[in-house]
């Protein structure tokens with residue numbers, strides 16, 4: 112929400128390294144004079160019957176009210192009989208689009224230094240509709256649901272994103288040669304939307320070919336749009352191309368612009384509480400949040416500062432081969448804001 116020139120955003124610091132990297136983001140945002148007030152929500156240890164999960168109704172309402180949120184990683188207890196936190200947030204907030212910009216980090220050497228790909232994943236249906244059952248003993252069935260409404264919605268999001276971000280091309284990733292009906296409908300919807308965006312190049316690429324192209328020449332891609340399962344896999348592949356999950360931000364967008372941004376990595380229990388975690392992924396997720404609400408100048412200043420610190424190399428955290436603590440890295444970014 113915004114009142115005057117200020118915004119309120121919900122912040123879930125999360126578990127494990129979450130509180131440390133969230134503190135880093137808050138410090139850097141404050142140093143950059145970002146006009147955001149945080150409404151902090153901790154995820155409890157008791158299941159709230161109103162959401163059937165550890166996320167309370169109050170937390171959910173906070174995101175719905177503020178329209179924007181930033182989320183640290185949350186531990187997903189396995190087999191405790193309640194809904195996963197991430198699934199609860201996604202369903203309750205109708206977050207239908209998962210967006211991951213994967214941009215090579217200058218100075219941090221990976222196989223390619225020219226990756227600049229955005230993956231846009233349909234987040235509500237496809238192979239992850241949760242409809243699996245046993246037909247007879249030894250035979251199970253999983254339903255892949257593709258609807259015209261969800262496909263058109265994600266295609267529209269992808270093209271609008273491309274237009275708003277000055278991107279040139281959208282590639283729809285599919286397997287319609289085999290999945291003629293489901294992926295066929297997905298492509299049909301993409302084509303219909305593409306016709307309304309004549310300035311943006313539209314192409315269709317079969318998923319297997321897409322994988323090969325991504326690992327041999329990632330620069331051929333710009334914006335990728337795809338159904339749920341393909342998006343899950345391809346978005347991690349792209350994160351790997353730029354140096355791993357620790358550097359990759361993401362955004363989950365709902366139908367009326369509600370947005371919950373998050374780092375794609377987990378709670379890193381092995382390094383939690385040691386002040387060595389890299390806050391970059393969460394910070395860049397925060398930068399996505401700023402872009403989403405139109406605070407582009409603040410977004411650019413912070414983005415430039417963090418890239419500068421990583422490139423310069425003096426204050427890199429352990430995961431990037433350095434020895435800097437989270438606090439030292441954070442201070443270096445704050446200093447770089449003024450440069």
Ligand code: NAD
Pocket residue numbers: 128183184185186187188197356357373374375376377378379380381382387388389390391392430
């Ligand atoms: P992880 O991402 O937490 O850790 C994998 C490895 O990467 C670890 O060695 C860790 O130290 C390192 N790492 C991750 N983020 C880092 C950072 N910012 N800086 C430095 N190093 C970093 O994956 P995992 O161990 O499979 O999962 C741990 C927990 O996180 C599980 O409970 C899982 O359910 C949860 N998880 C949550 C989310 C989420 O909330 N979105 C996503 C993935 C995993």
